[in-house]
Amino acid sequence: MTESQSPLYDDFKSILATIDPKRIKDLLSYMRTEAINFNLFKDGAFIERKFPFDIVPRIVSSDEFAYLEKGIQQRIYALNLFLEDIYSHQKIIKDGVIPADFVYSSKAYLPEFVGTEVSKNIRVHISGIDLVKNSVGDGWVVLEDNIRVPSGVSYPLSLRILTRKVFPEFFEKLPIRTVLDYPQRLNNAMNFVNTGGINVLLTPGRYNSAFYEHSYLAKQSGAVLASGEDLFVENDKVYLKTFGGKKARVGAIYRRLDDEALDPKAFHADSLIGVPNITKAYRAGNVALMNSIGNGVADDKGIYYFVPEMIRYYMGEDPILQNAPTYLAFYEKDRKHILENLRTLVIKDVAEAGGYGVVFGSQLSKPEREKLKNDIIAEPRRFIAQEVIEFYDIECLKENGTLVSHKADLRMYSLFGEDIFVWPCGLTRFAMDPASYIVNSSQGGGFKDTWVLKDKQ
Amino acid sequence: MILISPRTAENLYWMGRYIQRAESMTRLVISTFDKILDQNPDEGNALYATLGLNVSYQSPQDFLRKAVIELEYVSLLSIIECARENAILTRPSLPNRMFSRINALYMKYQAAKEDVSCISIFWLESTLQELDAIWGNLDLSLIQSKEIPYIQLGKIVEKIDLDIRLFDSLEAAILDVEKVNVLATKLSVNHKKFNISTSDKLKVLHAINSIYTNLSQPSHEA
Numbered sequence: 001m002t003e004s005q006s007p008l009y010d011d012f013k014s015i016l017a018t019i020d021p022k023r024i025k026d027l028l029s030y031m032r033t034e035a036i037n038f039n040l041f042k043d044g045a046f047i048e049r050k051f052p053f054d055i056v057p058r059i060v061s062s063d064e065f066a067y068l069e070k071g072i073q074q075r076i077y078a079l080n081l082f083l084e085d086i087y088s089h090q091k092i093i094k095d096g097v098i099p100a101d102f103v104y105s106s107k108a109y110l111p112e113f114v115g116t117e118v119s120k121n122i123r124v125h126i127s128g129i130d131l132v133k134n135s136v137g138d139g140w141v142v143l144e145d146n147i148r149v150p151s152g153v154s155y156p157l158s159l160r161i162l163t164r165k166v167f168p169e170f171f172e173k174l175p176i177r178t179v180l181d182y183p184q185r186l187n188n189a190m191n192f193v194n195t196g197g198i199n200v201l202l203t204p205g206r207y208n209s210a211f212y213e214h215s216y217l218a219k220q221s222g223a224v225l226a227s228g229e230d231l232f233v234e235n236d237k238v239y240l241k242t243f244g245g246k247k248a249r250v251g252a253i254y255r256r257l258d259d260e261a262l263d264p265k266a267f268h269a270d271s272l273i274g275v276p277n278i279t280k281a282y283r284a285g286n287v288a289l290m291n292s293i294g295n296g297v298a299d300d301k302g303i304y305y306f307v308p309e310m311i312r313y314y315m316g317e318d319p320i321l322q323n324a325p326t327y328l329a330f331y332e333k334d335r336k337h338i339l340e341n342l343r344t345l346v347i348k349d350v351a352e353a354g355g356y357g358v359v360f361g362s363q364l365s366k367p368e369r370e371k372l373k374n375d376i377i378a379e380p381r382r383f384i385a386q387e388v389i390e391f392y393d394i395e396c397l398k399e400n401g402t403l404v405s406h407k408a409d410l411r412m413y414s415l416f417g418e419d420i421f422v423w424p425c426g427l428t429r430f431a432m433d434p435a436s437y438i439v440n441s442s443q444g445g446g447f448k449d450t451w452v453l454k455d456k457q
Numbered sequence: 458m459i460l461i462s463p464r465t466a467e468n469l470y471w472m473g474r475y476i477q478r479a480e481s482m483t484r485l486v487i488s489t490f491d492k493i494l495d496q497n498p499d500e501g502n503a504l505y506a507t508l509g510l511n512v513s514y515q516s517p518q519d520f521l522r523k524a525v526i527e528l529e530y531v532s533l534l535s536i537i538e539c540a541r542e543n544a545i546l547t548r549p550s551l552p553n554r555m556f557s558r559i560n561a562l563y564m565k566y567q568a569a570k571e572d573v574s575c576i577s578i579f580w581l582e583s584t585l586q587e588l589d590a591i592w593g594n595l596d597l598s599l600i601q602s603k604e605i606p607y608i609q610l611g612k613i614v615e616k617i618d619l620d621i622r623l624f625d626s627l628e629a630a631i632l633d634v635e636k637v638n639v640l641a642t643k644l645s646v647n648h649k650k651f652n653i654s655t656s657d658k659l660k661v662l663h664a665i666n667s668i669y670t671n672l673s674q675p676s677h678e679a
Binding site: 032033034035198206211215216218219224225226227229230240241242243244245248 | 460461462463464465466542545546548549550556557560561564644645672673674675
């Protein structure tokens with residue numbers, strides 16, 4: 001089923017029908033000139049790649065956004081409380097809500113950081129929640145919480161800025177909410193937790209897939225774009241090396257590196273992109289890291305299963321947003337169900353990300369299925385299974401002017417500073433192959449802007 | 458204190474050098490092609506010999522293809538690619554339009570690599586116009602940012618370097634020395650005034666190419 005065939009899209013389509021296709025080429029050319037890239041590594045080679053996009057946006061009504069906003073705020077608040085708890089008293093484990101073994105066996109759980117306090121008790125500063133809209137029942141379903149280093153916010157933002165220039169009629173005639181203040185809000189969130197000093201965006205470097213985004217967000221938010229080699233730690237404080245041999249104290253770091261690469265003294269010794277001893281400064285409370293170290297334990301695909309319980313436990317509320325029906329191979333009963341119904345389920349390796357390690361049971365050969373069964377039996381903590389969700393397609397405009405439906409999800413971003421701000425936009429990712437369900441950018445998927453409409457009042 | 462990392466400062470400086478190099482080399486390729494056409498078929502060999510390279514070509518058009526696309530490190534494409542690479546690394550520090558123009562120029566050369574038939578003197582003259590526009594973006598940027606002097610220093614150092622290296626002209630270099638001193642002083646109050654007080658071109662080349670390194674040393678804190 002195709003979401004963009006609903007009446008919500010009628011006004012958009014009637015304006016689109018009046019547009020000279022040459023102007024669409026102008027937009028394409030504009031995007032190319034701006035080098036809005038999402039790079040890939042393929043077969044060990046770096047490929048500078050334009051991030052494919054489509055001009056038909058996802059359109060979200062004001063009521064629908066209000067619902068998503070509340071649900072995401074609730075979810076982020078609970079995940080933040082969970083992390084505060086897991087890295088301190090671990091009450092949720094002691095109260096038997098989540099099995100201790102399940103948490104402790106997460107590769108992303110870092111016991112050495114238990115007892116480390118963070119600025120303003122915020123750990124989930126920047127998040128990207130992946131959702132799909134189920135065509136059965138028309139409800140939104142959360143597929144993943146990304147609260148380590150979620151990427152993608154700059155792409156719909158850049159597309160929005162260029163679309164406004166090339167097609168102002170959409171913004172003149174449709175009540176679309178503005179989204180241009182995201183960088184300022186990011187800056188506010190950084191300032192809120194800053195422990196004294198400048199704000200820095202720490203990038204793995206030029207050859208990271210999202211370097212465009214790092215560069216863009218640094219410029220727009222006013223943070224200094226720095227690589228690991230630009231920073232150093234002295235007396236448990238982080239400094240930026242500056243031209244001429246001076247140094248500037250750093251108070252907040254929006255890091256775009258995974259935990260393992262962040263500090264070669266604490267994690268992978270061979271990391272060339274990290275900052276030696278940065279974790280010491282973090283432990284001493286002398287720098288805010290956004291997001292905090294060890295967040296991976298909360299967005300582990302297995303822990304995802306427990307998020308609704310976290311909301312009930314910490315907040316005493318029912319979850320607003322639903323999870324996809326999920327089975328944990330860790331639990332014997334669930335494992336039995338998974339093994340018996342492998343053909344109808346999606347199996348996910350909890351250690352993988354970016355669309356890797358996702359297998360549709362229906363697409364496996366018999367030997368592949370047998371191998372997967374054996375893997376699940378051998379390492380049950382490594383796998384979850386979910387019911388296949390028939391999520392909506394959204395149309396994409398083809399060169400010949402026709403609209404073709406593609407599967408599309410939605411990543412919604414939020415910033416946790418003085419309060420939790422849910423951005424009235426989002427990265428709508430679509431599968432390049434109309435028959436595919438895999439929308440991830442790292443697997444060649446494209447993107448769309450997401451237009452949230454203003455309240456009719 | 459200038460809040461810019463040494464790495465970014467160096468990338469800005471080199472971006473300025475590469476853009477200037479693209480401009481100077483484009484002018485030279487145009488004038489050399491003109492001479493190869495009907496005055497001296499070996500003029501292209503002489504040009505690259507000043508850079509220590511032995512380049513052979515079969516025809517004026519072949520010279521043009523090599524100079525624009527094919528020669529490793531010294532083709533206009535290679536130079537523009539280096540300018541663009543430094544622009545990508547320093548994008549947060551650049552005026553938006555300046556970055557877009559550099560990237561657009563690179564894309565134009567990438568397209569020419571796929572279809573060399575578009576390359577002509579007229580085409581190269583449009584490159585000069587685009588380079589003028591890039592410098593214009595820098596000069597006319599409303600934000601007089603702290604980063605701009607690094608680019609301008611790279612530009613002027615490259616110009617002096619090429620004046621000496623390619624045109625054997627110390628006189629032209631002397632005219633630009635004051636500009637170097639003004640920019641270097643912006644980057645470091647401890648900059649020691651640079652003068653050309655010898656006719657030994659190698660010594661001058663060494664001195665002019667050492668200015669940036671000297672400025673970046675800790676003793677030159679601004």
